[in-house]
Amino acid sequence: MPEPAVECRHVWKIFGDKAREAFAAIAREGLGKDEVAKRFGCVIGVADASFAIEVGEIFCIMGLSGSGKSTLVRHINRLIEPTSGHVLIHGEDINAKSANELRRLRAEKIGMVFQHMALFPHRSVRDNVAYGLEVRGMDRKRRWAMAAEKLALVRLAGWESRYPHELSGGMQQRVGLARALAADPDILLMDEPFSALDPLIRRQLQDEFIALAGVVKKTTLFITHDLDEAIRLGHRIAIMRDGRLIQMGPPEDIVLHPADDYVAEFVKGISRLKFLTAEKVMDPWSPAAGASSVSLADCTRVRLEADVASVIALAAQSEKTIVVVDGENRPVGIVTPRGLLRAIQASAG
Amino acid sequence: MITKIPIGGAAEQLVAFVGTYLKPLVITFIWITLSLNGAFFWLFQSLPAPAWIIGVAIVAWRFAGPGIAIFGLLGLGLLWNQGLWGATAQTLSLVLTGTLMSLVVAIPLGIAMAESRVVNSVMAPILDFLQTMPRFVYLIPAVAILGLDVAPAVFATMTLAVPPPTRLTAVGIGQVDPRMVEAAEAFGSTRWQILAKIKLPLAFSAIMLGVNQCLMMSLSMVIIASLIGAGGLGAEILKAISEVKAGRGLVAGIGVVVLAILIDRITKGAAARLTRRWGRDTVMQQA
């Protein structure tokens, strides 16, 4: 198994003057957050977070405000030091790195996008994008060329010499993305990058990000408070609450098998149809059951793994019978209106 | 009643001590101030008055609008007309010398206050104290250590003109959005790079306000310093007061107000204008 790009091992972050004592007490007595606050005046930011992100994977951490997700992401490039635990980038513990090495890592390997854009208002778009290259000491001609290239990637060619305040929110965040990509880092940290945008723009930027991710294929840690967004973008999702990662897995797992009531409450509003496959709703193919009366040539065929949402779309379009076929194009089942209704009923529950 | 505390005697001894043991320092200070002042004065004399007046009017137009430009044209024209151009040039040289030397102290000090809690906790009460003292008092140590003429005037000016830009620089840097600093950190900046590329440019308007205040304080003090031999418009006023020449005094007084308004409006206008473009070309941009 290849080495993960990013790995967190039992990361704890406790805020407060007595963080060390508080941590010791937690380890010893297993205190809860209320007791920690009462006895030590400390706040638990991240509690025992462990996960690994594979190279090229988009990993979403989803949680409400105050859940500790923004604190956790800042451990990856050590903007925040953990109270305990390890963060590994390509297998190397970044807490063991010197200030110099850390700066190089930040400048070359890890790009970050911020919730409030955090573009530098006194620098042109080009100089914002080139910032990471500039602090590395790259000469102006090269860094401007690279900035222009990344701006083209986020469809902002021609805006190089404008200033951030002249751009709309969506455009500003595209600049933020270009800035994070400028140094061609291996890893992208995205801290609620689209949260501050209005819904239409957010949707549009999500689509653009999906397209872009297909091109640049960066290992991405994506923080969001929006489960829809996590499901749209993430290969895997982790749900965070009160500093803990309470469930981790592919989107369909989270939606179909919530680990506890908290997660269940979240996924309630999510349509499950996307995660149900044709296989789950079909009636088995049996020639006896009147299948002979169906002429295969006159049917719409769908694959076993097609999602139910698209099957419903097909059913709505035509009167034709829908036949489910396997990899070798052999009929294995038939989708009846009753089966579809059952699926809809189940997904709404 | 207990015996009088020998403050006066102690002060005299301190001055004697400084005069004896810190002489090189004192001489260096005198030399720097005289050279700077001389250079500025030479600059003012190197072009005829009308050229300067028109030049100032153009600058005023660019930064503070046509109203101030016309005001400058008329006001400075009046000073020239009244035979006060030489005195004006003297006053301006002193103001620029005092301001320059104050800023050389104030801006690094302000940065140090913003970046170090220790420096801040030491300097804050000192600045408080300097700012509550009546400005007249500053003349005494200046004269005691530096005698008469330009050097004590500049020294007295500095005691009054250093605190505002120091404070404003510190406040300006302290108010930089921490998210900007975090972003700069996330892209691998060193502390110096954050200071030079992010904090100082973003504190630019606060620092410019400090420069403005520094100039105003300098002007105020330079006029008072005529008491200890600083020439210029202040000396004209002093002479007019002692000779009870009402008209002369008032004209020189008007001259001072003209200078004050021009300096204030032009520097404020310049600050606003430069930060409107986000001060990109003017602030420290190292490659």
Add this chain to the structure above:
Amino acid sequence: MEFPPIPLESWIDAAIAWLVVRGGPIFDVIGKTLSTLELLLRDALRGLPPYVMIPLLVAFPLFKRRFRTAALLLAALLLIWNLELWREAMQTVSLVLIAAGLSLGIAVPLGILAAESRLARSIIEPVLDYMQTTPAFVYLIPAVLFFGVGTVPGILATMAFALPPPIRATSLGIAEVDPQIVEAAVAFGSSRRQLLLKIKLPLALPYIWVGVNQCIMMSLSMVVIASLIGATGLGTRVVEGLSQFDIGKGVEAGVAVVAVAIALDRLFAAGGGKDGSKPAM
């Protein structure tokens, strides 16, 4: 090409001569009133010996249980006494109190006016801007022109110099009153006058106190400078020290000025908070 000088000086001289002759009685009245007031206050302040005055003054902060303030005040007052500059200091203080008191008498109403009327504000604001850009020294000139040399022009120049901060503080304080509170007061049927007296002014009081404090400190600064035009007191000693090159004398007087500044600051800081915004002077 050079214009002949405009005979501005002789015009001004003529104008002033005319004004002084025509307005003589008015100037006389102002002068007499001010000097009488000053004389009364000065004698009152000097009437009590330092060993009575000092405990009386220190009692104020003690009464409010502000021990550090009391200690600082005590030290400052004892220092002045010890330097044998008590009489001069009291003279300076009497000038400060008269000038600051009259200044406040004008400034607070003007500040209210500026806050309540847009027209008044549009006139007062730019005037204050110009006044605050004008260096202290310049205020001496018109005072001397009309009142000659002595305490009266000193008081007038000081009043003018110390006027802007309390005006700004008062108008800012009133403007900052929460509009919801004003709305509530109006809803309960307050008249405009009641609104001002019962709601706005009390709520603006902390700001006004800051203005009072600044006014007093600026008055002190100016009174010392005004010794140049014959307003006697500690400033006179400073000037003497400077002109006679008597460093000891000058420094002692300077230290006494600082002690007075600290004492006045502490005594009048009691009501307001820490002074947040120093005016641009």
